[in-house]
Amino acid sequence: MTETSVTLIQYLLQRRHEGAVERDLTTLLHSVATSCKAVSNYLRTGAFADILGSHGTENVQGETQKKLDVVANDIFLRRCECSGVLAAMVSEEMDEIYGIPDHFPKGRYVLLFDPLDGSSNIDVNVSVGSIFSVLRLDEVPETITYDTVLRPGVEQVAAGYALYGPSTVLVLSVGHGVDLFTFDSGIGEFRLTQSGLRIPEETNEFAINASRMRHWPEPIRSYVSDCIAGKDGPRGRDFNMRWIASMVAEVHRILLRGGVFLYPVDDANADIGGKLRLLYEANPMAMLVENAGGLATDGRDRILELRPDGPHQRVGTILGSSEEVRDVLNRLKANAPATLH
Template sequence: MKRVSLTQYLVEEQRLNNSIPAELRLLIEVVARACKTISHAVGKGALGEVLGSAGSENIQGEVQKKLDILSNEILLEANEWGGHLAAMASEEMETIHPIPNRYPMGEYMLLFDPLDGSSNIDVNVSIGTIFSVLKAPEGMAAPTEQDFLQPGSKQVAAGYAVYGPQTVLVLTTGNGVNCFTLDREMGSWVLTQRNMQIPADTKEFAINTSNSRHWYPPVTRYVDEMLAGVTGPRQKDFNMRWIASMVTDVHRILCRGGIFMYPADKRDTEKPGKLRLMYEANPMSFIVEQAGGASTDGKQRMLDVQPTALHQRVAVFLGSKNEVERVTRYHQE
């Protein structure tokens, strides 16, 4: 079978659908190259002296791992000089990162979670990088945080890399979802799955049940019904999976179906959820919808949520369409 590289795929996609102009292609290739570098660092682990805490906290108040900081630097440095970006924003940084004056300014804006699933770094469980691409608003001079606050429906591309037994890159530019696997010997991304589809029905769910005492009634009702199994109202048995690395949980759902949930709860009623809208929920929701799944914040379609802050948090329900619709309906009732 003839191998199709990431570059070849992007060039052919532009010819077919006119959806990937040269600047966007360059952006995606540069992000993919950065993910390759991160994958290499992750793969070295203790041998590269990259494990453990950096002893600092990020803007979210979370203790940073050495790999969090390294991955953030890799993505910033890789994307600064190409002339395809106006600015970047990262989950690890308080505010936006404008392109330095010595480089030309492009028309795209990149947001990323440089390393998702940090708690799994030191125990050799799959982790990943999530990214989202927006178009700079018309007539934008110097980019501001406000320019980034676009609903997820405005994304022109989104993707993630999973650093696991294989390193994979999953990508959408609005025409379905494709998966590329890193050929480590050749150093190239090879197209391995075309047009990924999430089954509408599932028997798997992912949620952190240690928080169940804090859940609101709709989530308790939904999970209790699944746990009741074949003799309960759902009349089938469900399996629970929880990797505590969103990127890995979502990748499993993309491959075989399931529902991923990170609801708001009663611990801090000021916080509408734990996951970040701009760096996690929006890119993943774009990918999931492009693969035939659904994603909501419990009340409305995720991609319709109007962001109000760069580090806004949100409740997340995404995956197999029929299950997402059910748990959202319970919230609306």
């Protein structure tokens, strides 16, 4: 059997045999993968089912929800709540913890997810994705509160994302490397297509939302300016800038060919702590990046060591190739405390 013929469930069963994945985690990750398949299908057929465009509501962060935000959130809830291994779920699209209904068995795991990252891209047919993070509690709780699930990222037992692009891919880490699976519509399964992804330490690409330049702290301005200066500037080589407005797509490119992603705390978002959400965006992506040899920081500290103080906490996020992240971090630290939160 060749490596590329291994399906996700075969992969998980092998990891379980090796002691890297518990039985219940295998069950949960299979449910997550099934959710991603369903979301992928809705994205392909949404124009025919009148589920594109705005839903006319806002999520807890005050962001306008797309119809598919709501659909994708419901898909994850419905397909994972019955797994029998979950204590609760936390979603970007819900204000409160989602407790598992009483008619389903409960477990020790907590699933945190962004059901449709980059949904502003849907109507123009640009890549979007789903992000997920998994925590394991010491025991099945009698009641579930935010105190139960507010854990630092180092306690994640699995993290990953699905990218819905020309092909649908699932990228996964269970704490020992990062592997990539591609959806094979012929058999209806994700199949392993790349193992042990590694991010190059150096890069010639950076991703940042340049429209926020007027808000950036000086160290971020200087870093970007040095990159833009190219081979005649202090970096001595040319850089390309990328920005897709979908974190999944940005991180996917970095995992495959290197780069650095920057969404720092700036003058416009400092009051809310940054842009990206710690629990279901920054933490899972940081786990993937670190397991692929990269670094992830909030501009001061390692993201995975941050202790969350709320379910929808936002943080600055700088992640990717280690040498570039160190460069940005050193600039920020040299300018502290004025530019740090």
